[in-house]
Amino acid sequence: MRVGLLGTGPWARSTHGPALAAHPGVEFTGVWGRRPEAAASVAALFGTRAYDDADALIADVDAVAVALPPAFQAPLAARAARAGRHLLLDKPLAATVEDARAVADAVDAAGVTSLVFFTLRFADGSARWIEEQAEAGRRTGGWFTGRADWYGAVFSAEASPYADSPWRREKGGLWDVGPHALSVLLPVLGDATEVRAARGPGDAVQLTLRHDSGASSTSLLTLTAPPPAAGVAVEFRGTPGVAAYPEGLTGSATDAMERAVDALLAGVPHPCDARFGLRVTEILAQAEAALD
Incomplete structure (x- = not known):
C-alpha cells in the first residue's frame, strides 16, 4: 500500500x-x-x-x-x-x-x-489487557467503577519534545491525554451517558462519567504534573475483583504504530475508527463545556 x-x-x-x-x-x-x-x-x-x-x-x-x-x-x-x-x-x-x-x-x-x-488500543499487551477487562465485565455482570488517570509532565519536565506544542498549551491535558483515558474506559464500561468536569491545579481536569453499563468512572488529566508524580494509573473494581493496569505493559509507541499499520492494511472495520474518534471528541467537548 x-x-x-x-x-x-x-x-x-x-x-x-x-x-x-x-x-x-x-x-x-x-x-x-x-x-x-x-x-x-x-x-x-x-x-x-x-x-x-x-x-x-x-x-x-x-x-x-x-x-x-x-x-x-x-x-x-x-x-x-x-x-x-x-x-x-x-x-x-x-x-x-x-x-x-x-x-x-x-x-x-x-x-x-x-x-x-x-x-493503548494498538500496543499488543495493553490491547489484550483492555479486552480481558471488557470480557470480565461481560462474564460477571459488570464493573462497579473505573479510574484512568494520566499525569503528564509535558510542560514541567525538561527537554520534552512536545513542550513547544501550541495546541497542547491551549487545550491542555483534557484534550491531549483525555483521549487515552477514554480509549480504555469506554470499551470496558460502555458509552458515557453523563459527563461532569472540574478544574484542578495547572491544566488538570477531573473528569467524572456515568456509563450506560451503570458503572461510574473518574479521570485526572494533566500535562503539568510535577515530574516525580508523572505516570499513568488505570483500575477497575467490581464483581470480578480489582484489576490494575500493569506497569510497563504498553511497550513502544513505534511498535503500536506498526500494529496500527497492520490493521490499516487488513482493511477490516476496527473499534478505533473515525466514528469512535468522533464520540471521544463529543465527550471532550461536553467536559470542556462543563468547565466553562
Missing part, C-alpha cells in the same frame, strides 16, 4: 516515520508538512520524497497517515477520505465536534478504512 505522511513534528519523526519506513507492506511514498524545510528534513531521514502540496501527496497514495494538530488534521483527513484514501489518524480526531463529524461522514460516504491511533 502506498502511504503518505502529513506532518513533520516530533511524533511524525519518532513514531509514524519509523513505522512506515520499516513496514514490509508499505511503500512510504512521501511527506508533506506546513513548513517545506521540515518536510524535506523528514523525507531525507526516511529516504522518501518531500511534497510541497498536500493534495498532490494525497493524489499519489492509497492511504494517508496524519501527525498534525487536531485543527489541521480534520479538514485534511476529510479531503483525503473524499478522494478515496484510507486514513490512519491521530488523537484527538479534531478540535471541534463539527470537524470530527465531517471526517466520520466523509469516511462513511467514501467507504474507506479509518483508524485513530489510540496507543
